Amino acid sequence: MKYINRTGALSRVAGRTGLKGFDGAPHLILFIITLISATVLVTVAAFLILGSLQAFRVIGIVEMLGGTVWNPTSFNNPAFGMLPLMAGTFLVSFLAAVIAIPIGLGCTIYLAEIAHPKVRAVLKPAIELLAGIPSVVYGLFALLILQGWVAQVFGLQTGYVALNGGIILAVMMIPIMVSLAEDAIAAVPRELREASYALGATRWETMRSVILPASMSGIVAAIILSIMRAVGETMAVLMAFNQTPLLTLDPFSGVQTMTATIAIEMGEAAVGGLHYSSLFAVGVVLFIITLVMNTVANRIMLRYSEAYR
Amino acid sequence: MSSIEVKHLNVWFDDKQALRDVNMTIPNKGITAIIGPSGCGKSTFIRSINRMNDIIPSCRVEGQILVEGKDLYGPDVDVTEVRKRIGMVFQRPNPFPKSIYENIAYAPRIHGTKDKRKLSAIVEHSLRRAALWDEVKDRLDKSAYDLSGGQQQRLCIARALAIDPEIILFDEPCSALDPIATAKIEDLLSDLKDEYTVVIVTHNMQQAARVADQTAYFYLGELIEFGDTTQLFERPENELTERYITGRMG
Numbered sequence: 036m037k038y039i040n041r042t043g044a045l046s047r048v049a050g051r052t053g054l055k056g057f058d059g060a061p062h063l064i065l066f067i068i069t070l071i072s073a074t075v076l077v078t079v080a081a082f083l084i085l086g087s088l089q090a091f092r093v094i095g096i097v098e099m100l101g102g103t104v105w106n107p108t109s110f111n112n113p114a115f116g117m118l119p120l121m122a123g124t125f126l127v128s129f130l131a132a133v134i135a136i137p138i139g140l141g142c143t144i145y146l147a148e149i150a151h152p153k154v155r156a157v158l159k160p161a162i163e164l165l166a167g168i169p170s171v172v173y174g175l176f177a178l179l180i181l182q183g184w185v186a187q188v189f190g191l192q193t194g195y196v197a198l199n200g201g202i203i204l205a206v207m208m209i210p211i212m213v214s215l216a217e218d219a220i221a222a223v224p225r226e227l228r229e230a231s232y233a234l235g236a237t238r239w240e241t242m243r244s245v246i247l248p249a250s251m252s253g254i255v256a257a258i259i260l261s262i263m264r265a266v267g268e269t270m271a272v273l274m275a276f277n278q279t280p281l282l283t284l285d286p287f288s289g290v291q292t293m294t295a296t297i298a299i300e301m302g303e304a305a306v307g308g309l310h311y312s313s314l315f316a317v318g319v320v321l322f323i324i325t326l327v328m329n330t331v332a333n334r335i336m337l338r339y340s341e342a343y344r
Numbered sequence: 345m346s347s348i349e350v351k352h353l354n355v356w357f358d359d360k361q362a363l364r365d366v367n368m369t370i371p372n373k374g375i376t377a378i379i380g381p382s383g384c385g386k387s388t389f390i391r392s393i394n395r396m397n398d399i400i401p402s403c404r405v406e407g408q409i410l411v412e413g414k415d416l417y418g419p420d421v422d423v424t425e426v427r428k429r430i431g432m433v434f435q436r437p438n439p440f441p442k443s444i445y446e447n448i449a450y451a452p453r454i455h456g457t458k459d460k461r462k463l464s465a466i467v468e469h470s471l472r473r474a475a476l477w478d479e480v481k482d483r484l485d486k487s488a489y490d491l492s493g494g495q496q497q498r499l500c501i502a503r504a505l506a507i508d509p510e511i512i513l514f515d516e517p518c519s520a521l522d523p524i525a526t527a528k529i530e531d532l533l534s535d536l537k538d539e540y541t542v543v544i545v546t547h548n549m550q551q552a553a554r555v556a557d558q559t560a561y562f563y564l565g566e567l568i569e570f571g572d573t574t575q576l577f578e579r580p581e582n583e584l585t586e587r588y589i590t591g592r593m594g
Contacts, residue, residue, distance in 0.1 A: 152401065226438035230500070232399055234451035234507060235428035244450065249441050 083322055086315030090115065093309055099316055105280040105291070107300070107310040115313045117320060119282040123197070123290035124321075127272060128265040130201025130286055131208055135265075136258060138205070139212035143254075146213065147220040148242050159217065166210035174274030177203035182275070191287060193277075198286040200275035204265040212261040219253025220246060252335045259332040263325055269294035293321050346411060346510040346541045347372040348393060353407035355388050355397065362388040364565045366407075370558070375533060375542040377556030377573065379549055381588065385565040386545045390513050393543065394430040395423050411511070428455060430511040431504030436520045437496035439488035439503070444471075444480050447488050447499055451507045466506050474502035475532055494525025501532065512536065514544040518551065530555050549589060553577050561585045 091099060094115045102116020142162070146155050181203060182194030189198070223246050231241040247254070269292075277289035278299060297314050304310040348370040355363040363385045370376045378386040388397065395416060397403040409416045416426050428451075439447050448467040457463055467484070471477040476498045480491070488499055497517060504512055514533070518526040533555050536542055546552050552559050553573060560570040561584070569576060569585040580586040 224438070226434060226436060227440060229396065229399070229434065230438045230440065230503075231450075233394060233396060233427055233432040233434075234454070234503065235424040235426075236451070236454050237424055240454045244454065245440055 080322065083315055083318045087312060087319045090309060090312035090316045094313065099313070100320070103282050105296070107304070107313060113309070115309070115316075117293075117317060119280040120291055120293045120296050120317060121320070122282055122284060123280070124266055124292040124294070126197050126284050126286065126290055127200045127204060127292055128262055130198055131204035131265040132258075132262050134202060134205035135208040135212060135261065139209045139258075139261070140216065140254070142209065142213045143216040143220065144242065147217050148238060148246070159214070162210050163214045164210075166207075166214065170207065170268060170270045171274070173203050173207055174271035177271060177275035189287065195276040195289060196287045197276055197290045200272045200292075201286065203271050203275050204268055207268065207271060208261040208265055211264055212257050215257035215260060216250075216254045219250040219257060222253065223249045252338050256332045256336045259328055259335070263328050263332075266328070267294060267321070267325060269298050273298060293317050297321075348511065348541065348543070349408075349410040349413075351408040351410065353389075353392060353405070353409065355385070355392055355406075356404045357400070358402045362565050363392070366567045368560060368567055368570050370541065370543060373537060373539070373541055374557040375537045375544060375555055377552035377559045378543065378545045378562060379547070379552050379559060379588075380562035380568075382547070384562040386562045387515055388565075389562065390432075390515055390543055390545050393511070393513055394427050394432050396427075396432065398423060428507050429509050430513060431507065431509035432513045432515065433497070433500050433504055433517045435516045437493055437500055439491075439496050439499050442488065443485045444488050444491070444499060445484040447503050448506045451503065455507055470502040470506040471499075473505050473536075474498045475528065475535075476502055492525070494521050494528060497521060497525065497529060498532065501529075509540065511541040511543065514542065516545050516547060519547065526551075549577075561588060563588070 099115055099117055101118060102114060103118050104114035104116045105119045106112070106114045146159055146162075150158065177199055182199050185191065185194035185196065185199045185202065187194075227245055227249060228241055231245045232238075236244070272292050273295045278291040278295050279289040280291040280296070281288055283290065297317055300310070301314055304314060350366055350368050350370070353363055353366040354361065366389065378389060380386045391397050392405055393409060393416070397405060405417060407417075411429070415421070440450060442450070445467055448470050449463045452463060452466050457466065468477060468481075471480060476495060479495060480486075480499075483490075488496060491499060497520075501512075501517075518529050521529065530551065533542060533544065537557070544552075544556065556573045558571065559573045559576045561568045561576065561580075561582075563584055569580060569582045571581075576585065577589055580589060
């Protein structure tokens with residue numbers, strides 16, 4: 036049985052059965068509440084776009100997206116190239132993903148298939164709890180402790196480099212990834228496991244050839260959503276390394292991410308000025324990136340709900 | 345000789361005893377049906393034969409099950425080897441979310457058959473054996489979920505046949521199927537019994553009477569009566585059996 040989309044199916048059922056209690060006032064109230072949430076999204080997008088118009092008009096979209104220098108406060112020669120910021124966000128998120136994906140997946144497989152139910156009952160909520168810790172706490176750890184380790188291990192003068200941010204972001208990504216991916220694996224019907232075991236497959240063979248393929252789209256969605264967390268993270272990144280808008284992919288250099296740029300520079304930019312508007316433009320690009328990633332993740336998740344009936 | 349000798353089999357889930365001192369010898373070849381009311385331990389019993397209960401952490405098994413004189417619960421027994429020799433078909437059709445071909449090729453592949461031509465031959469042979477080949481031969485690469493429930497169940501039988509077991513266990517294989525699909529499975533069972541030792545759990549007494557050579561009646565975790573199907577249904581020796589088959593209980 037294939038669903039085109041779940042809400043669509045649900046509303047058809049509601050239409051058929053009439054769901055009497057939801058007619059009239061309750062229906063209207065719920066509709067308005069839903070409308071408000073949707074309006075917020077549109078308003079935020081409109082707010083960002085309107086604010087950025089000036090920058091895109093004066094500087095030009097090509098220069099903004101393709102420019103290699105970000106130096107908006109220069110008196111003589113202000114530059115508004117977003118490329119260093121995008122590279123910064125990319126570098127830090129990439130490092131975080133490279134560290135987090137193997138650890139997160141290993142953790143997931145252990146929890147889902149290997150751990151004794153009693154161990155899982157303790158560990159899984161504990162890991163999910165980590166997702167709830169405020170990012171400033173992680174940032175503090177990166178600032179005070181982790182950077183020292185990074186400096187020592189890699190022989191650097193200071194550990195305030197992109198890698199430090201990547202590591203702390205990985206730590207923040209893992210709980211989200213593990214929680215979502217474990218759900219995807221747990222959703223694989225018991226019957227499929229039993230079918231595989233009954234054919235003389237080992238646990239590992241069952242994991243690799245039946246359970247992982249069946250839950251792959253859910254796992255990929257978990258990875259994308261956790262990377263989104265890294266892309267959108269601001270505070271921990273701000274505290275983890277020196278914000279310097281260099282166009283580099285060197286993990287031992289300071290970089291400047293898009294989120295951090297908005298957070299740092301918004302306070303010092305003159306309201307209504309070009310710098311102010313260009314920060315909105317950064318916001319627009321960030322908004323588009325997360326929107327695309329979210330859509331991709333949702334598409335994949337939808338496919339995964341069809342993988343087995 | 346793949347007879348199954350069950351000796352003093354006791355099974356517990358936590359401290360709840362599901363099987364009590366079961367002793368029986370299931371003969372080589374032919375069909376043996378296990379009947380009894382819900383919760384009588386018939387599924388637990390059949391699942392102890394291929395050690396499927398092992399995957400439930402709270403389960404504890406005592407006693408012996410001997411196949412060819414070798415105890416399946418012995419100290420140096422490889423569980424995967426046991427399950428390779430004793431196939432199983434479940435209550436609800438449970439094909440993998442893969443193509444028809446891959447569903448069958450899965451088990452031979454994990455047991456070491458890598459050659460493509462050999463695999464194709466196994467797939468064809470197994471599907472023919474499960475009377476499914478003619479219906480699916482043109483769409484082996486299509487998802488197994490495109491098949492009807494009855495076809496899926498025959499696919500699962502073909503999948504079990506693909507590793508060439510000696511014994512095949514059926515755990516209420518028709519409970520999710522319509523009468524026509526059920527009839528096809530029953531035909532298939534009669535077809536398989538010359539080659540394999542078949543053990544089938546069923547809650548449908550007519551089905552046991554139709555297909556089985558021997559029938560065992562379980563009640564509250566105990567084996568009450570085991571004998572020739574005709575004899576058990578026409579002249580049951582135990583009063584509990586008689587009450588069950590005449591519909592006064594269960």
